[in-house]
Amino acid sequence: MQVEVYVQDYYHESSAPEALQSGEKDAHITVETWEDWFECWLEILQPSISPAHTYEVGLRLTDNSEILTLNQQYRHQNKPTDVLSFAALEVDAPDVTEIDAEEPLYLGDIVISVETAQQQAQQQEHPLPTELAWLAAHGLLHLLGWDHPDDESLSQMLKQQVILLKAIGIDTDFE
Template sequence: MRLQAVQVEVCVQDGSEEFTEAGSSGDEFAVSVAIDPVITTETWERWFQDWLEALQPTFSPIDAYELSLRLTDDREIQQLNQQYRQQDKPTDVLAFAALESLYPEPDELQATLPLYLGDIVISIDTAQRQAEGQQHPLNVELAWLASHGLLHLLGWDHPDEDSLTRMLKQQQDLLEIVGLHSKTR
């Protein structure tokens, strides 16, 4: 089954406090840190499309989903982590699931528009350090973190070791779907 639409909004913050944006048009973007090869919006969209196809969520009656992906730095993610999780430190990825809200969309909207899953925020600074520690390219680490965020948007959680092990295995499977490989964590 092919999903009708996965729309990914990518907003990348570089070190100068300005944003480079690329929407669903497939425009490429660059970041001040070296992402080799550059992950284009089209690539992100394809990865999320493939992942959602594999995971087969059933939340949308028209099998259309939308999410937001933001690549930022440690400073901004630390502010978000403090504001929303009361942890005053940088982290690698945050996921803000829209499906957790208590505001259901009217049936007519659900039947015509993609279902908004939520927001994924990734710190490129932390991702770079983790990529070096795992001895794999930054794009693999970014995909690893994005897949982790997506699973959270779909309701996955890891409150104990067993659920964390299942989630990490699912992330490994998702990376393999898009042709990437990570060392087992």
């Protein structure tokens, strides 16, 4: 299995000097690392998703201003949030016979506010890359149809996120 992750790091591109001044230079996660993480996660989750030779995910790292605009537009929430997911497979996953073996199966886009992630990382007292991985895993689960309308489903989703982070070597205390 292969995963193509298209990373748009709007946040670090637009605020690189400030990020470097605040000691955030070590928080940058390479595209290769993102691809490795998503590949690992999808291998774990593959029994519950449509089989494909290649999957495709869009990941945009941004600021509170942009995620506020998206949150207003798509969720009618007038506040920034940490992560938004825009699933390409809204209804049902395609049947195996409908999948073109040559084309990647596009799962959708994940948008993460690095500003909010920084605040949450400080509150949780862990590094920013840990928070970004946590939010990306959460976003991926949403792309695959997971949701948390009640406490029980939220608990199940959080447990799955812990499994995903442990698989990439990030030990969490989020439970």
